[in-house]
Amino acid sequence: MKKVPEFKNEDEEFEFWSTADSTEYVDWSRDLRVKFVKLKPTLRTISVRLPVAMVEDLKILANQRHVPYQSLLKVFLAERLQREKTRRLAV
Numbered sequence: 663m664k665k666v667p668e669f670k671n672e673d674e675e676f677e678f679w680s681t682a683d684s685t686e687y688v689d690w691s692r693d694l695r696v697k698f699v700k701l702k703p704t705l706r707t708i709s710v711r712l713p714v715a716m717v718e719d720l721k722i723l724a725n726q727r728h729v730p731y732q733s734l735l736k737v738f739l740a741e742r743l744q745r746e747k748t749r750r751l752a753v
Contacts, residue, residue: 663689672704 664686669675724731
């Protein structure tokens with residue numbers, strides 16, 4: 663097995679693994695399934711223009727659920743993305 667190089671940052675590591683053949687660096691026959699329960703996902707701030715009425719409706723729903731409206735929006739997006747992925751795999 664080749665030695666995995668040291669990376670200066672996440673972007674450099676991403677570039678490496680985008681082109682590298684992992685079988686040259688990792689013995690997948692010794693694979694262990696691990697959950698990183700405390701790992702926080704990398705976040706990216708984006709700007710989305712939404713109709714005022716939509717934002718107000720979202721705030722009302724979020725208030726009823728006692729959660730911040732941006733958190734509720736993330737839940738809605740995650741649910742829809744999962745549904746689309748499942749639908750795409752079924753085709």
